[in-house]
Amino acid sequence: MSQTNHIEKLATAIEAMDMAGISTLVKDALAAGLTPAEVLSKGLSEGMRRVGVKFNAGEVYMPEVLVACDVYFAGLNIVRPLLATNDETIIGTMVLGNIHGDIHTVGKQVAMPVFEANGIRVIDLGENLNDNVFVEAIKKHKPQLVGLGTYMTSTFMHTAETVRVITEAGLRDQVKIICGGPAVDAEAARRMGADDAADDAWEAVEKIKKLLGRA
Amino acid sequence: MSKIVDQWVERLKGKLPPVGEMTHWERLAAAMDLKKTDMVPVAPELDYWQITYAGYSHKEIYNDVDKTTDACIKTWADLRCDAIWMYIDISHQIENFIPAEKRPEHFILRGDKDYLLFKPIAHTLDEAIALYETKAYERYINDSRAVTHYTPHMLQLLEFQEKMDRQVPVILGMATPTNYAETVVEVQNFLRWMVVEPEDKMRHYLNLCLQERLASLEFYREYAAKNGCQFMCLFGGARTWGPKHLDKFADVDRIFAEKVAEIFPYTFWHHCGHNLPKALDMISATRGVKGVQYDMPYYGQTVTWPEWFEEVARKFHGKQCAMNAPTTQLACHGTSQQVSEMVDQFIDATLPHTTACIMPGCEIDSFTPVENVKAMIDTARARRIK
Incomplete structure (x- = not known):
């Protein structure tokens, strides 16, 4: 599977509130050579961005958003210890x-x-x-x-x-x-x-x- | 017979100047019956505010029924709103689920001008279901504030209402099943469960909540309706639900509201939240509900306030009285001029389509300046309806 596919699967898992699958998807993405920062910014964060778009469009509501957040955190907890501390993405x-x-x-x-x-x-x-x-x-x-x-x-x-x-x-x-x-x-x-x-x-x-x- | 009530009746009965051509009761009732009124009624939810307005602290009235009632009547006597809101805090919602010795750990009484904070009493859906299945709320009711504080306070206010020959109505409040369903477990837990728990299990929990509410309604029939109460505010939950969740689960609130309206002829519904347009559709189709105290939909709100007022008024045409304005935030932190302007905007946008009542979408905060409360009253009083 290409790195692009791994990233897409991560983002989709957040949107789909896939708590059962997120851990494996993150580990697979890391094993495929994606950096922890890429997993976070291009995969998990992209998923949250999409959830935000749907929320603002009235396609999903707070119950779904909360569960999507839980899935995001489950993924984040795996990559957080691996992230460089001087991350330039921090604003x-x-x-x-x-x-x-x-x-x-x-x-x-x-x-x-x-x-x-x-x-x-x-x-x-x-x-x-x-x-x-x-x-x-x-x-x-x-x-x-x-x-x-x-x-x-x-x-x-x-x-x-x-x-x-x-x-x-x-x-x-x-x-x-x-x-x-x-x-x-x-x-x-x-x-x-x-x-x-x-x-x-x-x-x-x-x-x-x-x-x-x-x- | 209550001494505090008799003192106020002696001081006020036959001695108050009229406000307009209708009594307060007639004005609010007519608006909710969609009939012509002499002026737009004003009935802001002053439950917390009136305590400090009258010079008491929340700690002071916590266990003192007479002072609680005194505050409510004094506020009405001074301001002459078109209703008296019974004072209520959230302790009554969960105290009767837990034994007395456990209650202190679930409550925090905040500052003198603040209110009671509670911690949830169940953390999982199974725990919440067990609370209801074992009817915990029946075991611990007798020494709860619902019985020791609110019932006598309610009876005192209704005694005042009757002894004053129904010049002014007393508004009582009941939380809906979804409100209870969220309250006892904390709203964020409930919201998650709507997605991750089996639908039939959620349905079972909500049905248990409905049964408890219907049992409570029997109490209100016996002690409120039979003592003259006719005006009932339903406090809705479901404020952050989506349309799908409302379709799936909110029927428990509709069933409850219709039962309440069979007992209390002037039932109205307090509802705010993310999915307000959809919720208002549901409420406006609920049999017997004569008014809706509403707020703003929190996102996607590209409309201005006057546009939103008009949209809701059109929705309620021929069905309900629209109750709003100003926002509680503006009432607390705006100027009197801004409060007055928003009241005018609400009346202008609403009256062409349905009746209106000046009643901000939520309770008036304790820190709201007196002049802002007076501004909402004075603005409505200054406008005679031709």
């Missing part, structure tokens, strides 16, 4: 976590693979985070981006408080802050002091690229 680092009071991981679980597939290194801080967790994470990881995940309208409203704490710690100028989740609103996010907001992961990638000057 930025994000500390990502669910805002105080929100335990729903549904958005974050979709955002992480989509972000990683687009060159955004994600450090997952967890859920229901005290605002100071973001402050400590910014100090520790020196990210360019902070991602505030929120599933509900009421927790989205906590953005102002999180931004205030980051600002009072003197860190606001060091990071771009973007909110994500089904109930976010970009205008409201900006009024609360964040830089932007997106209600799906692919839209978020475009906005992140703009924030980083990489669009």
